[in-house]
Amino acid sequence: MARLLTSEERTLKLQPLMGAGGWALVDGRDAMEKSFVFGDFVQAFAFMTSVALKAEKMDHHPEWFNVYNRVDITLSTHDCQGLSSRDIALAELIDQAAASAA
Ligand code: HBI
Secondary structure (H helix, E strand, C coil), X not given: CCCCCCHHHHHHHHHHHEHHHCEEECXXXXXXXXXXXXXXXXXXXXXXXXXXXXXXXXXXXCEEEXXXXXXXXXXXXXXXXXXXXXHHHHHHHHXXXXXXXX
16 A cells, blocks of 8 residues: 655655656645647657556556647556655656657
C-alpha cells in the first residue's frame, strides 16, 4: 500500500519536477499535472503507448487526456488519495519518454 509523500520528500523530490520541470500541483487535489505537445497525433500516441507499457510494468497508471498532438497527464495515487513516491517515479519515466519522443 503506497503512502503519502512527507513534506520533506515533497521538498526534496517533488520540487525539482515543478517549475522548469513542467509539472505543477493541481488546485484542490493532492496531484500533479503536466501537458505535452508533439508534432502530430501519431507522435503523441506513440508517446502514450511507450508510457502505457512502462506504467503497466510499474502497476501505476496515469490519468490522461489526448486530443490530436496534445497529451494532458495527471498523476496521483488512488491507494492513498494523494501523491506518493510512485507518482514521482512515473513522472520521471514520463519525462524520459517525452524526451526520447522529441
Ligand atoms: N495507479 N495512479 C494509480 N494509483 C493507484 O493507486 C494504483 C494504480 N494502478 C494500479 C493500482 N493502484 C493497484 O492495482 C495496485 O496498487 C495493486
